[in-house]
Amino acid sequence: DVKVTQSSRYLVKRTGEKVFLECVQDMDHENMFWYRQDPGLGLRLIYFSYDVKMKEKGDIPEGYSVSREKKERFSLILESASTNQTSMYLCASSSPQGSVGKLFFGSGTQLSVL
Amino acid sequence: DQQVKQNSPSLSVQEGRISILNCDYTNSMFDYFLWYKKYPAEGPTFLISISSIKDKNEDGRFTVFLNKSAKHLSLHIVPSQPGDSAVYFCAASRSSNTGKLIFGQGTTLQVKP
Numbered sequence: 532d533v534k535v536t537q538s539s540r541y542l543v544k545r546t547g548e549k550v551f552l553e554c555v556q557d558m559d560h561e562n563m564f565w566y567r568q569d570p571g572l573g574l575r576l577i578y579f580s581y582d583v584k585m586k587e588k589g590d591i592p593e594g595y596s597v598s599r600e601k602k603e604r605f606s607l608i609l610e611s612a613s614t615n616q617t618s619m620y621l622c623a624s625s626s627p628q629g630s631v632g633k634l635f636f637g638s639g640t641q642l643s644v645l
Numbered sequence: 646d647q648q649v650k651q652n653s654p655s656l657s658v659q660e661g662r663i664s665i666l667n668c669d670y671t672n673s674m675f676d677y678f679l680w681y682k683k684y685p686a687e688g689p690t691f692l693i694s695i696s697s698i699k700d701k702n703e704d705g706r707f708t709v710f711l712n713k714s715a716k717h718l719s720l721h722i723v724p725s726q727p728g729d730s731a732v733y734f735c736a737a738s739r740s741s742n743t744g745k746l747i748f749g750q751g752t753t754l755q756v757k758p
Contacts, residue, residue: 562744564745571654571750573649573748574734576747589745631677631694632677633679634681634689636688638687639686
């Protein structure tokens with residue numbers, strides 16, 4: 532089974548803190564994604580990566596950055612956390628050889644910024 | 646600018662009956678559509694998909710219908726079971742952007758025993 536592991540289930544941070552969300556996948560997938568899920572808005576793409584050291588902005592990249600130094604690991608960074616970044620963050624991976632659009636998601640990190 | 650819309654936040658059906666979840670999209674460049682299912686405290690899991698060259702795809706109890714002229718798709722679950730209670734997200738993609746999906750807001754389905 533594909534496993535996508537997110538390092539924390541719950542996180543509470545203060546406004547202005549630098550926050551790291553880590554994601555690791557064990558299926559040698561080239562593609563990795565960060566989404567956030569908010570009530571009434573569904574899932575929105577923040578950043579994605581199709582290869583090591585490669586990144587592309589999604590639909591809502593403002594206030595975020597990412598890092599992909601190794602194929603299996605994709606990190607989301609909040610440079611200076613703000614209250615409007617309180618959300619459920621979901622990491623996903625996929626293979627370009629797999630079915631179109633078939634993503635494998637982690638269980639999510641619920642981040643609260645106070 | 647919501648390109649993929651699920652206008653019903655929730656749906657409640659009786660066990661054994663049909664569940665119909667609806668989704669509308671605005672971008673005619675989308676050519677691949679998917680449904681994901683999400684239980685609480687878990688990530689979404691892929692359920693079923695359909696290419697724009699088809700109008701129907703079936704997988705067991707789940708069938709997705711696509712009406713391109715209306716830019717509308719629907720997911721039918723027959724018969725519905727209590728274990729189907731979850732949040733369902735529709736998503737759309739341009740096949741050239743594998744994995745880059747645009748999701749709807751989600752519909753919470755409750756199947757009552």
